[in-house]
Amino acid sequence: AQKITQTQPGMFVQEKEAVTLDCTYDTSDPSYGLFWYKQPSSGEMIFLIYQGSYDQQNATEGRYSLNFQKARKSANLVISASQLGDSAMYFCAMREGGLSGGYQKVTFGTGTKLQVIP
Amino acid sequence: DAGVIQSPRHEVTEMGQEVTLRCKPISGHNSLFWYRQTMMRGLELLIYFNNNVPIDDSGMPEDRFSAKMPNASFSTLKIQPSEPRDSAVYFCASSLNPAGPLEQYFGPGTRLTVT
Numbered sequence: 548a549q550k551i552t553q554t555q556p557g558m559f560v561q562e563k564e565a566v567t568l569d570c571t572y573d574t575s576d577p578s579y580g581l582f583w584y585k586q587p588s589s590g591e592m593i594f595l596i597y598q599g600s601y602d603q604q605n606a607t608e609g610r611y612s613l614n615f616q617k618a619r620k621s622a623n624l625v626i627s628a629s630q631l632g633d634s635a636m637y638f639c640a641m642r643e644g645g646l647s648g649g650y651q652k653v654t655f656g657t658g659t660k661l662q663v664i665p
Numbered sequence: 666d667a668g669v670i671q672s673p674r675h676e677v678t679e680m681g682q683e684v685t686l687r688c689k690p691i692s693g694h695n696s697l698f699w700y701r702q703t704m705m706r707g708l709e710l711l712i713y714f715n716n717n718v719p720i721d722d723s724g725m726p727e728d729r730f731s732a733k734m735p736n737a738s739f740s741t742l743k744i745q746p747s748e749p750r751d752s753a754v755y756f757c758a759s760s761l762n763p764a765g766p767l768e769q770y771f772g773p774g775t776r777l778t779v780t
Contacts, residue, residue, distance in 0.1 A: 582768060592756060592771035638708065652721065653698065653769070655708040 549573065551641050551656035559662050560629045567614070568624040568659045570639030580642040581622040583613065586658070587635040598622055629663045636660050667691070669772035671757050677778045683745040686775045689738055690759030698769060699732055699742050700756040708756075714740065747779045
């Protein structure tokens with residue numbers, strides 16, 4: 548089974564609108580972390596937001612928020628007030644284990660290509 | 666602050682040649698990761714070091730690939746001999762204290778083309 552599933556290969560959103568990028572995950576490890584990265588056309592990978600499995604609140608970073616639904620094993624990224632510069636590939640990733648300093652296994656999803664339309 | 670530094674940024678080589686990719690992690694980070702990104706396979710973790718020790722190399726595709734981390738500020742990924750199917754973007758990433766969020770900071774990548 549896929550560890551990280553991103554079912555939307557591509558999405559369009561109107562500038563200034565909000566958009567939700569889906570991510571579901573699969574793990575039996577009680578300790579894990581979920582991440583979102585942005586990869587613009589220039590190629591660099593930019594860390595956006597993190598959610599720990601024990602965090603009670605949904606993570607927020609500026610216009611980015613993570614809609615964490617633990618029972619459903621989903622960690623959707625919400626971008627509010629989309630900007631043209633948000634056009635990029637977005638990757639969801641999961642780290643299993645490691646909170647106690649031990650081994651971390653990191654898995655990335657296949658990505659969603661977001662295009663913001665003026 | 667200097668981020669993760671990778672060199673070279675682009676490498677074009679002929680099949681059969683040895684290729685060495687280099688990475689300098691962010692100072693103070695104790696975990697280092699090598700990834701490979703292709704259109705077909707997406708982003709794959711090749712190997713992970715913690716405190717300079719290889720922890721998981723299960724993603725290394727075959728014996729032609731090897732990675733070393735002789736000290737906390739330097740790592741190499743070597744392919745010998747290289748093959749056209751090794752063409753990809755290779756990223757190095759580092760992260761800090763394992764008790765924290767563990768977000769990884771990526772380098773700019775090395776685009777490898779093997780002809």
